[in-house]
Amino acid sequence: xxxxxxxxxxxxxxxxxxxxxxxxxxxxxxxxxxxxxxxxxxxxxxxxxxxxxxxxxxxxxxxxxxxxxxxxxxxxxxxxxxxxxxxxxxxxxxxxxxxxxxxxxxxxxxxxxxxxxxxxxxxxxxxxxxxxxxxxxxxxxxxxxxxxxxxxxxxxxxxxxxxxxxxxxxxxxxxxxxxxxxxxxxxxxxxxxxxxxxxxxxxxxxxxxxxxxxxxxxxxxxxxxxxxxxxxxxxxxxxxxxxxxxxxx
Numbered sequence: 385x386x387x388x389x390x391x392x393x394x395x396x397x398x399x400x401x402x403x404x405x406x407x408x409x410x411x412x413x414x415x416x417x418x419x420x421x422x423x424x425x426x427x428x429x430x431x432x433x434x435x436x437x438x439x440x441x442x443x444x445x446x447x448x449x450x451x452x453x454x455x456x457x458x459x460x461x462x463x464x465x466x467x468x469x470x471x472x473x474x475x476x477x478x479x480x481x482x483x484x485x486x487x488x489x490x491x492x493x494x495x496x497x498x499x500x501x502x503x504x505x506x507x508x509x510x511x512x513x514x515x516x517x518x519x520x521x522x523x524x525x526x527x528x529x530x531x532x533x534x535x536x537x538x539x540x541x542x543x544x545x546x547x548x549x550x551x552x553x554x555x556x557x558x559x560x561x562x563x564x565x566x567x568x569x570x571x572x573x574x575x576x577x578x579x580x581x582x583x584x585x586x587x588x589x590x591x592x593x594x595x596x597x598x599x600x601x602x603x604x605x606x607x608x609x610x611x612x613x614x615x616x617x618x619x620x621x622x623x624x625x626x627x628x629x630x631x632x633x
Contacts, residue, residue: 456485456495469496474504484509490599491515513583516590516598523597527590529582535559537581539589553593557585 458478464470465478474480481499487509488498503510520527520541530538536558543551559577562568562584573580590598 458482461485470499471503480504491519513587516587520590520594520597523594525594525597527586527594529586530554530556532578532582534577537578537585539582539585541589541593543593553589555585555589555592557581557588 461478461481465481466476470476470481471484474484484502484504485495485498488495488502491498491502491511493501493515501512501515503512517527524544526540526542526544528540530540532538536556538554538556541553541555543553545551559568559573559581562573562581567573
């Protein structure tokens with residue numbers, strides 16, 4: 385009699401317990417078979433599933449680093465050292481740019497803020513007058529313009545110290561002072577005399593009446609550092625806002 389039983393398929397051999405590691409044969413899933421569309425029906429092709437990060441588009445970067453989270457490194461300094469954002473006095477001088485940024489860190493400034501608000505004049509850092517005013521105001525005091533004309537400008541500083549009555553200080557910088565300093569002939573002083581006189585008055589007043597806010601920084605403006613033989617005018621007397629008495633600055 386003929387044996388009509390179906391043959392039993394042979395099973396794969398058991399993986400070896402010693403020697404090389406057993407690696408099963410890799411199988412690839414079959415591609416999906418598109419379903420025929422009827423008349424007028426739109427056929428949508430399934431989106432391919434990415435199998436690795438290599439198939440995705442890389443993010444915008446500089447030197448292999450994502451700009452959104454790029455650290456400010458020596459390479460970054462070198463890259464921006466010759467741009468117009470860097471002051472002319474230190475443009476292309478990477479060590480000097482680094483010094484300005486480190487100096488700005490003492491003022492709680494970021495790298496780009498430091499380059500915009502701090503100049504380097506003959507080896508001395510020079511913060512902008514706006515920065516001095518901002519520091520004084522951030523400490524809880526007031527520093528604002530008083531009377532401003534084309535010939536003079538007055539800055540007013542009111543200190544608000546804990547446990548003390550408010551103290552008012554004033555300082556006036558005149559065009560005669562600018563002439564003695566050798567800066568009256570500069571373009572900005574000719575075009576915006578009142579504004580430039582005020583910033584000089586404000587920076588002087590910040591140094592005279594709020595040295596504790598500015599700390600050990602010399603905080604001289606660029607034109608002051610450029611005039612080595614100039615001595616600033618003496619501060620005016622100040623008036624106590626409570627008693628009305630004239631007090632020493």
